[in-house]
Amino acid sequence: MWRRTVVVVFVCLGAGQVLSNAQEFKLFDRTVQVHGFVSQGFVYTNDNNWLTMDTSQGSAAFTDFGLNVSAPVTDKLRVGAQVYDRNLGQLGQYHPSLDWAVVDYRFKSWFGVRGGKVKTTLGLYTDTQDEDFLRVFALLPQSVYPTDLREATIAHLGGDIYGRLSLKRHLGEFLYTAYAGHRSDSIYSGYPYYFSSFGAHITSYGGLQYGADLRWNTPLKGLLIGASRMNEDITGKGSAINAFNPGAGLVPYSEASKADWINQFYGEYTVGRLRIDSEYRRYWRNQELFSGTSESFADVRGWYVSGAYRICKRLQIGSYYSRYTVTNVVAGALSAFYPPATDTSLPADHDYDKVITGRVDLNKFWNVKIEGHFMNGYGSGPYPNGFYTQVNPQGFKTDTNALVVRTSVYF
Amino acid sequence: MRFASADALAGDIKVIANSSVKADVITAVELKRVFLEQNNSLGDGTHVEPVLEKDGPVHEAFLQEFLGRTDDDLQTYYRALVFTGRGSMPKELDSDAEVVAYVAKTRGALGYVSTATSVEGVKILAIVPAGNAAHRTLITRVEPEYPETLKYLNIGGTVRLQVTISAKGNVEKVEVLGGNPILAESAISAVKQWVYTAGHSRITVEESILFGSHP
Numbered sequence: 115m116w117r118r119t120v121v122v123v124f125v126c127l128g129a130g131q132v133l134s135n136a137q138e139f140k141l142f143d144r145t146v147q148v149h150g151f152v153s154q155g156f157v158y159t160n161d162n163n164w165l166t167m168d169t170s171q172g173s174a175a176f177t178d179f180g181l182n183v184s185a186p187v188t189d190k191l192r193v194g195a196q197v198y199d200r201n202l203g204q205l206g207q208y209h210p211s212l213d214w215a216v217v218d219y220r221f222k223s224w225f226g227v228r229g230g231k232v233k234t235t236l237g238l239y240t241d242t243q244d245e246d247f248l249r250v251f252a253l254l255p256q257s258v259y260p261t262d263l264r265e266a267t268i269a270h271l272g273g274d275i276y277g278r279l280s281l282k283r284h285l286g287e288f289l290y291t292a293y294a295g296h297r298s299d300s301i302y303s304g305y306p307y308y309f310s311s312f313g314a315h316i317t318s319y320g321g322l323q324y325g326a327d328l329r330w331n332t333p334l335k336g337l338l339i340g341a342s343r344m345n346e347d348i349t350g351k352g353s354a355i356n357a358f359n360p361g362a363g364l365v366p367y368s369e370a371s372k373a374d375w376i377n378q379f380y381g382e383y384t385v386g387r388l389r390i391d392s393e394y395r396r397y398w399r400n401q402e403l404f405s406g407t408s409e410s411f412a413d414v415r416g417w418y419v420s421g422a423y424r425i426c427k428r429l430q431i432g433s434y435y436s437r438y439t440v441t442n443v444v445a446g447a448l449s450a451f452y453p454p455a456t457d458t459s460l461p462a463d464h465d466y467d468k469v470i471t472g473r474v475d476l477n478k479f480w481n482v483k484i485e486g487h488f489m490n491g492y493g494s495g496p497y498p499n500g501f502y503t504q505v506n507p508q509g510f511k512t513d514t515n516a517l518v519v520r521t522s523v524y525f
Numbered sequence: 526m527r528f529a530s531a532d533a534l535a536g537d538i539k540v541i542a543n544s545s546v547k548a549d550v551i552t553a554v555e556l557k558r559v560f561l562e563q564n565n566s567l568g569d570g571t572h573v574e575p576v577l578e579k580d581g582p583v584h585e586a587f588l589q590e591f592l593g594r595t596d597d598d599l600q601t602y603y604r605a606l607v608f609t610g611r612g613s614m615p616k617e618l619d620s621d622a623e624v625v626a627y628v629a630k631t632r633g634a635l636g637y638v639s640t641a642t643s644v645e646g647v648k649i650l651a652i653v654p655a656g657n658a659a660h661r662t663l664i665t666r667v668e669p670e671y672p673e674t675l676k677y678l679n680i681g682g683t684v685r686l687q688v689t690i691s692a693k694g695n696v697e698k699v700e701v702l703g704g705n706p707i708l709a710e711s712a713i714s715a716v717k718q719w720v721y722t723a724g725h726s727r728i729t730v731e732e733s734i735l736f737g738s739h740p
Contacts, residue, residue, distance in 0.1 A: 137614070147614060149607050184613055189565060189572040189633075194610045216610040223564045233609045241609045248601050248608075278563055335593070427597065478600070524604065 137525055144185050151524035152179040153246055161511040162492055165262055165500050166203030166307065169516065176520070177201045178244055180213060191219050195230075198244060203505070205262060207302050213244075214269055222277070229273035235291040235327040236342045237378040237393050240267050245524075250422040250432035250473045252485040252520040256500055257416030257438035257465065258378070258395045262304035263498065267344070267376075270295030270323045286331045289340075294324035297346070305350075308498035313355035314367050321348035321371065336384040346374040354404075357451050372409070373400040387424040393417060399497070408446035412497050415439050428475045436467040442496030455495045461512045465493035465500065480523045487516040538587055541625065541647040543634045547571050550651040550664055550722055551635075556591050559635055561602065562612045568693065568723035575615045576624055576636035583621070583639045591652075653722055661690055661721040661728065669715035671736050672707055680705065681737020684712040689729050694721040708736045 138147045155176030159169040167173035177200060184194025198213035200206035214233050220226035233241035242248050243259050253261060272295020279288045298320035299305060306316035329340030347370075354367035380393040397414040420434030439458035444451075458464050471485040492501035492510045501510060540551060547569050551559075558564040560575045567573055578584040580596065588594055594602065606612030618624050621638040628634040629646035638644065653662040675681070684704030689697045699716050701709045712734045 145613075147607070149604075149614070151608070180608065182608065182610070184607070184610060186613070192613070196608070196610065214610045218610070220565070223558070228610075233611075242605050245604070245608045248605050424597070475597075 141185065144187065146183055146185040148181070148183050149525060150179070150181040151245060151247060151522060153177070153520060153522040155252065155518060155520040157516060157518050159514050159516045162501055162514045163505040164514060164516055166205050166304075166502055166505055168203070168505065173203065175201055175203050178246075180244065182213075190221065191217070193217050200244075202262065204307055204502075205302055205304060206300075209300065209302050211300060224277040224279050226276050227273060228276070231269050231271050232274050232293065232295065233269050234267055234293065234323070234325075234344075235274070235276075236267050236325070236344055236376065237327075237340075237395065238380050238382060238391060243268070246483070246520060247481055247522040247524050250430045250483075251420070251434065251469070251471050252483040252518045253469075253487075255393075255416070255418035255420065255434055255436035255469075256467060257418055257436040258393050260304070260499055262307075262500055265299045265303040266297070266305065270297055272296060272323075284333055286333045289329045289331070290327070292326040294322070297321060297323045297348070304498050306352075307504070308502060309350075309352075309354075311503045313360075313364075314352055315354070315364070316350055316352040316367075318352070319348070319350040321346060325376075337381070338383075339381045341380070342376070342378040344376040344378075346376075347371045348374055357448060368403075368405055370402045371400070372402055373398060389422045390420070392419045403444075403446075403448060408444060408448035410442060410444045410448075410452075410496065412440065412442045414497055414499075430473045430475075432469075432471045432473070434467075434469050436465075436469065438465040438467075438491075438493050438499055439463060440493055440495050440497050440499065444496075452496070461491040461493075461510070463493065463495050464491040466490045479525055480521070482521045483519070485518040485520070487514070487518065489514045489516065537640060538583060538590075538637050539640050539642070539644060540635065540637050540650045540652055541628050541644050542573070542636075542650050543628050543631055544646075544648055545571065545632045546573060546635065546648065546650070548650065548664075549648070550653050550662060552653050552722055553591060556652065557593075560592055560615075562606060562615070572633040573635045574631070574633050576627055576631075576634050577615055577617045578621070578624060578637070579617045579619055583637065587637045661694065661724055661730065663719060663721055664694065665718070665720035667715045667718040669708075669711045669734055669736070672711060675705075675707060675736070679737065681735070682708065684709045684734045684736065686712060686716055686732045686734070687729060688716060688719075688732050689727060690721050690724075691727050692724055694723045696720075697727065702731065705736075708734075711736075 138145050156174045157167055157169045157176060158172040163169050167175050180196050180198040182194060182196035186192045195215035196213040197210050199208055199210040201208050212231055214231050216228050216230045216232055218228040235241055239254055239259055243254055243264060246252060274291055274293040276291040281287055309316050323346050325344035327342040329338055331338050350369045352367045353364040356362045356365045376397045378395040383390045394417040399412040401410050416438045418434050418436040422430060422432035424430045440463055441456045443454045455463055468488040473481055473483045475481045490513055493499040494501040548567050559573050588599060603614050607614055618627055621642040624636040624638050625644055625647055628636045682705055685702040687700045687702050691697050696717050696719050699713045
């Protein structure tokens with residue numbers, strides 16, 4: 115794995131340098147652009163293994179890359195697609211996926227439509243969460259943007275309508291997006307991996323997603339506020355150990371949404387070299403398990419406040435505080451095995467993370483980040499959040515300090 | 526947007542466009558939206574695409590005054606569009622001369638260069654601080670006909686008109702506020718053909734037209 119990672123990084127570093135000045139060509143008199151990125155990380159933790167990596171020994175199993183092509187077909191119509199691949203500890207495992215593939219027709223600035231596999235607009239960073247080079251931090255606040263669960267919200271196969279509405283009397287402008295489509299998780303993503311800790315094997319996971327985002331560029335220069343809503347109807351299928359008779363082998367497993375939604379509220383303020391963000395997300399998840407014989411109620415809440423400051427052209431620093439809590443209650447047949455987890459003061463039901471970061475831009479296409487995380491709690495309860503029992507068989511410690519080093523090349 | 530600064534910068538930067546662009550003026554708001562890929566057409570429907578310089582003082586000044594961003598911020602903004610399938614990286618060129626050459630040959634291209642640059646083959650767009658409803662700039666002015674009889678008799682003066690301008694910039698209605706009725710008739714006929722810069726909504730302004738040399 116190390117060797118593969120090193121090869122990927124050096125190939126892409128070289129490609130980045132070469133392609134940075136040659137990223138477009140003509141096809142049928144249209145300009146086709148090619149862009150890509152590769153990101154390599156290294157994570158060391160003093161205690162618990164994090165993000166499915168063997169981080170307590172130091173792990174570089176943290177590679178992302180993407181490559182896209184896009185072109186305008188007419189003045190109003192553009193098409194494009196991106197392939198994305200990653201290896202994050204036990205996740206991804208270098209299985210490439212179609213990240214997005216979009217046909218976009220903008221009738222007017224106030225109304226456009228796009229269809230295909232579309233990046234989902236949810237809060238400030240859902241659609242750009244893979245591209246760490248767009249911000250100061252090596253890892254986004256995991257309370258709102260858990261990188262191990264990126265596939266839960268990253269894109270949908272369906273369509274969006276979107277637009278920009280200017281308000282009278284200098285009241286700024288509204289940007290709106292409404293979408294509907296199908297979410298389909300890879301079996302190499304976080305949730306199926308989490309479920310394997312219970313002896314379950316998820317073979318398919320996905321379903322309908324629909325929602326909307328409304329953001330307001332306020333009259334106060336640099337201030338944006340917004341809200342997003344997502345509803346889901348998700349079904350997961352596979353096989354699992356029979357909890358009542360573990361020796362009987364695997365039995366068919368299914369789970370289905372009864373109520374599944376996210377509300378997210380956010381604000382962003384930029385003044386001079388300073389940028390301040392804050393977001394709050396609540397994820398409510400009520401599922402039927404094993405064809406309705408049991409039911410679970412999970413309430414996941416996260417928020418963060420972050421600040422980033424550009425000291426000079428090549429150097430930025432940043433910090434955030436991120437707070438995550440989760441509660442869960444299981445009803446029905448399985449309730450005997452899963453007692454209610456509702457005390458968010460317990461480390462199993464929260465993760466509070468203080469972060470400091472520095473970013474150095476070596477040139478226009480290459481940066482390096484160094485980031486420190488100081489976490490309390492491991493939030494490994496009924497819904498995953500970075501800490502998994504499979505890679506922590508000895509059990510969890512309450513506190514985890516992590517050093518993250520990440521470098522990205524992009525063109 | 527700091528209109529006063531933008532006005533001051535008009536002396537340092539020229540906004541140039543391909544001859545396919547019909548407009549002769551562009552508002553600061555339109556300029557910003559075009560360069561942030563929020564709009565790819567102007568109010569008159571003309572398709573436009575932004576062209577940037579890679580660096581340099583003109584580039585920095587343009588970004589600061591008209592886009593309110595540094596080059597680093599702008600690159601990040603464009604990359605967010607590119608990597609989510611919502612836009613493309615605009616053309617970036619090394620010098621004023623390259624920008625002029627590219628704009629001259631590319632339909633809808635819109636760029637900026639220093640005032641000292643020769644701009645043969647392209648048109649220069651005046652930058653106006655529109656978006657401010659109280660400020661509309663007259664783009665097309667048709668001069669009123671001075672009736673021969675009154676001119677011969679040296680009867681002149683000022684006609685004051687109240688002009689209602691649509692959001693698109695066309696004159697919707699003209700009412701006489703004062704002046705010689707015959708001259709006013711001629712003034713109304715001319716003013717109805719005037720075209721102003723577009724704005725967010727319909728507004729009413731006062732216009733005064735002088736016939737002869739004495740008010």
